[in-house]
Amino acid sequence: WLVLAVAMARFYMEKGTHKGLYKSIQKTLKFFQTFALLEIVHCLIGIVPTSVLVTGVQVSSRIFMVWLITHSIKPIQNEESVALFLVSWTVTEITRYSFYTFSLLDHLPYFIKWARYNFFIILYPVGVAGELLTIYAALPYVKKSGMFSVRLPNKYNVSFDYYYFLLITMASYIPLFPQLYFHMLRQRRKVLYGEVTVEKDD
Numbered sequence: 001w002l003v004l005a006v007a008m009a010r011f012y013m014e015k016g017t018h019k020g021l022y023k024s025i026q027k028t029l030k031f032f033q034t035f036a037l038l039e040i041v042h043c044l045i046g047i048v049p050t051s052v053l054v055t056g057v058q059v060s061s062r063i064f065m066v067w068l069i070t071h072s073i074k075p076i077q078n079e080e081s082v083a084l085f086l087v088s089w090t091v092t093e094i095t096r097y098s099f100y101t102f103s104l105l106d107h108l109p110y111f112i113k114w115a116r117y118n119f120f121i122i123l124y125p126v127g128v129a130g131e132l133l134t135i136y137a138a139l140p141y142v143k144k145s146g147m148f149s150v151r152l153p154n155k156y157n158v159s160f161d162y163y164y165f166l167l168i169t170m171a172s173y174i175p176l177f178p179q180l181y182f183h184m185l186r187q188r189r190k191v192l193y194g195e196v197t198v199e200k201d202d
């Protein structure tokens with residue numbers, strides 16, 4: 001993610017625009033974000049004590065944004081909203097992995113701890129806004145092209161409309177995002193202020 005941050009900063013300093021940013025960093029982004037699937041595996045096999053459900057929603061929604069939205073629908077790659085979620089994911093992950101690294105080394109600077117459990121207050125809504133605006137921008141292209149959709153009649157007698165799937169996905173942020181956000185607020189109270197709260201989990 002640090003590599004991604006440097007590439008993004010260099011691109012913006014050289015070009016002075018976000019247009020072309022996604023194209024220039026897409027390989028690195030796809031590599032690291034797809035690799036994040038391992039985080040779900042780590043939770044499943046218990047080598048980290050994190051909720052499988054929270055991590056699953058977090059990682060799968062990002063994989064979906066990377067592969068099934070931004071990679072697949074080229075005309076939206078230059079939208080401002082793409083830069084919005086890219087910056088927000090990158091800052092979040094640099095902070096989060098710094099937190100893990102320094103925690104493992106047993107030398108966690110207070111600033112990293114503070115940043116891990118404060119930055120999300122702004123970055124989460126900003127990232128989600130970037131994601132939702134990007135899906136919204138994709139809707140007309142998806143409707144026009146009929147991509148990833150299966151129409152009747154066909155030999156399996158099934159139909160699937162990606163356009164409506166995207167509308168449902170956007171709607172699912174309404175119940176799911178607050179769960180992730182409140183989870184982080186509870187973690188913040190626990191880690192920064194030592195408050196213990198009971199959380200219903202997977």
Ligand SMILES: CCCCCCCCCCCCC[C@@H](O)CC(=O)SCCNC(=O)CCNC(=O)[C@H](O)C(C)(C)COP(=O)(O)OP(=O)(O)OC[C@H]1O[C@@H](n2cnc3c(N)ncnc32)[C@H](O)[C@@H]1OP(=O)(O)O
Pocket residue numbers: 048049050051054055057058060061062064088089092096099100101103104119120123124125126127128169172173176177180184187
């Ligand atoms: C198929 C279509 C699906 C569509 C779904 C649509 C619905 C989507 C709804 C909303 C999606 C949100 C999208 C998201 O992409 C938006 C953004 O990310 S915007 C940017 C801002 N984001 C954030 O701030 C993310 C916040 N989330 C997190 O930080 C974590 O990812 C989270 C998984 C939520 C877990 O955090 P939590 O604090 O609960 O646990 P941790 O894992 O951090 O820590 C627990 C302990 O485990 C140790 N640990 C964990 N991993 C490691 C590691 N790799 N190495 C070492 N140690 C690790 C950690 O230190 C903790 O230890 P201790 O308890 O001893 O402190």
